[in-house]
Amino acid sequence: MAEPYVRTRIAPSPTGEEMHIGNLYTALINFVWARKNQGKFIVRIEDTDRTRYVQGSEQRLLQNLKDYGLDYDEGPDIGGDYGPYTQSERLDLYKKYALQLVEQGSAYFCFCSQQRLAELRQQQRKQKIIPPKYDRYCLRQYSKEQALSLYQQGKPAVVRLKIPQNQSIEFIDEIRGKISFDSSLIDDQVLLKSDGFPTYHLAVVVDDHLMKINYVIRAEEWISSTPKQILLYKAFGWQLPKFVHLPVLRNPDRSKLSKRKNPVWVSWYLKEGFLPEAVLNYLALMGFSHPEGKEIFSLQELIKVFDIARINPVGPVFDLVKLEWLNGEYIRAMTDPELKEKIIQYYNRFFNKQLDKDLVAKTVPLIKERIKKLSDYWFYCRFFWERPISYQLNLQPHQELLARIIEVLSTLSNWTADEIGSLMVNLAKKQGIVTGKFFMVLRVAITGQKITPPLNESMEILGKQECLERLQLALKHKG
RNA sequence: GGCGCGUUCGUCUAGCGGCCUAAGACGCCACCCUUUCAAGGUGGAGAUCACGGGUUCGAAUCCCGUACGCGUCACCA
Numbered sequence A: 001m002a003e004p005y006v007r008t009r010i011a012p013s014p015t016g017e018e019m020h021i022g023n024l025y026t027a028l029i030n031f032v033w034a035r036k037n038q039g040k041f042i043v044r045i046e047d048t049d050r051t052r053y054v055q056g057s058e059q060r061l062l063q064n065l066k067d068y069g070l071d072y073d074e075g076p077d078i079g080g081d082y083g084p085y086t087q088s089e090r091l092d093l094y095k096k097y098a099l100q101l102v103e104q105g106s107a108y109f110c111f112c113s114q115q116r117l118a119e120l121r122q123q124q125r126k127q128k129i130i131p132p133k134y135d136r137y138c139l140r141q142y143s144k145e146q147a148l149s150l151y152q153q154g155k156p157a158v159v160r161l162k163i164p165q166n167q168s169i170e171f172i173d174e175i176r177g178k179i180s181f182d183s184s185l186i187d188d189q190v191l192l193k194s195d196g197f198p199t200y201h202l203a204v205v206v207d208d209h210l211m212k213i214n215y216v217i218r219a220e221e222w223i224s225s226t227p228k229q230i231l232l233y234k235a236f237g238w239q240l241p242k243f244v245h246l247p248v249l250r251n252p253d254r255s256k257l258s259k260r261k262n263p264v265w266v267s268w269y270l271k272e273g274f275l276p277e278a279v280l281n282y283l284a285l286m287g288f289s290h291p292e293g294k295e296i297f298s299l300q301e302l303i304k305v306f307d308i309a310r311i312n313p314v315g316p317v318f319d320l321v322k323l324e325w326l327n328g329e330y331i332r333a334m335t336d337p338e339l340k341e342k343i344i345q346y347y348n349r350f351f352n353k354q355l356d357k358d359l360v361a362k363t364v365p366l367i368k369e370r371i372k373k374l375s376d377y378w379f380y381c382r383f384f385w386e387r388p389i390s391y392q393l394n395l396q397p398h399q400e401l402l403a404r405i406i407e408v409l410s411t412l413s414n415w416t417a418d419e420i421g422s423l424m425v426n427l428a429k430k431q432g433i434v435t436g437k438f439f440m441v442l443r444v445a446i447t448g449q450k451i452t453p454p455l456n457e458s459m460e461i462l463g464k465q466e467c468l469e470r471l472q473l474a475l476k477h478k479g
Numbered sequence B: 001g002g003c004g005c006g007u008u009c010g011u012c013u014a015g016c017g018g019c020c021u022a023a024g025a026c027g028c029c030a031c032c033c034u035u036u037c038a039a040g041g042u043g044g045a046g047a048u049c050a051c052g053g054g055u056u057c058g059a060a061u062c063c064c065g066u067a068c069g070c071g072u073c074a075c076c077a
Helices: A021-036 A057-067 A087-103 A114-126 A137-141 A144-152 A200-210 A220-236 A266-271 A276-284 A299-305 A320-333 A336-351 A357-367 A376-385 A396-410 A417-431 A435-447 A455-462 A464-476
Strands: A007-010 A040-045 A107-110 A158-161 A168-173 A177-182 A190-192 A215-219 A242-246
Touching (some): A021 A215, A021 A242, A021 A266, A057 A266, A107 A144, A158 A220, A177 A220, A200 A220, A220 A242, A276 A320, A336 A376, A396 A417, A396 A435, A435 A464
Parallel strands (some): A215 A242
Antiparallel strands (some): A168 A177
16 A cells, blocks of 8 residues: 655664664565655664764675665755664764753753662562663752753763653554563663763654654564653654554574575675666565465565565574575576676676676576576586686596597587587597596596586587697596 | 473475465576576476374364473573
């Protein structure tokens, strides 16, 4: 179902890590939902944790998004172009809103040291008070005016949200339906840290409101922090967005998809030879299904048929094997010239290798239905560039046969796959050798490998002279 | 541990009270094609719909409990 005006966003953190495939999944759904409704898809860099900040990681995150074709629509002006929103550039805003909450009594200053908080937690744990919560010492100790004045004198302080007690907080998750929490279980969240930076909870609510985000689409792990944010929306008197919590991608053992058990960086998939479109298509199959049961469809088609209501709440296992199959389907669906370009670009970008364009063009038809990933190209076609240095079959027992082959092939003037083929089949017959065995010897002699693209065509591409020279080498080769 | 969310073939999914003696895809197995490897074609194995109670003439589908899994409980996001 289409919505009249939709604004979505993703909020990556520049911590130095590459973009996680789970984040790409979230980005995809946000992107698609915005596109479907002619809305806007926004990127907001959440760099409020200075201890984890790693310089330059925004650029990498943005590059990841670009590589997969998920471009964002809006952002602050940066000299003609627009960049993503960045929270560290909006500190005054968060502070202003935090102080507003203090002023209206929805939040308060807290001067407790990290040490006291740690001790408090430890003590509570010992007394089996669950969950451990801040004891509101500072709220009881200081009046609003006293606290404000201490803060203005520069006493290190945080601002905490005063969570109401014994209140049931309900919200609708667009995928799961009604979810409710008891507010008494929620700690008085820190909104503004002592370094003046906001915490996630404050920044996300302020920004989502200011940026008019009306669909908060994020991973399931955020469900339990949603009530805190709802309380903030209410304290400000702002209208709530709709919440959509996406299932989390899983390892085969069903734990949350992690780098220890799976390749998770989106750049890894590219380097491994997966196509961005195939990865996106595969991701779309996670928790979602095409209404007509199709498994292979473009981003454009996804946008057309996508509906949040069709998303499952179940955390799906990420299956690399199925992704490989899908990638193979995408490769086979390409035209030869397209595939040629992809292969050339791929080896250039990731291996700094300049492949001869004509040679790639000639070999592409031979391997198109054999490769699943761009990286498989080299497995099949390496021998076009390099002579074999070893042989996967012992050729010693076949010396006489090889000599015979050289003899016969030398006479061939019309060096085409068909001619080579019929000549060799005749020879095999004359020698009384099963064709399968015969061609295996020839195959290994020419390529070094037992698994290759079609032999006759390969030999045509290599050329008569090169083939004869290789056969001579095979003849001389010992062991 | 508290709270929250989830549970259909090994995996991804279809299913939204009768069409389900549960369908498709990946993977697996067999056969066909075949000069290796693929691709393609045909067929097959594979889920008592987690379990136990209800509701109903009738439940994979609705309700409740149990088990299991996952998530979350920071001046991290």
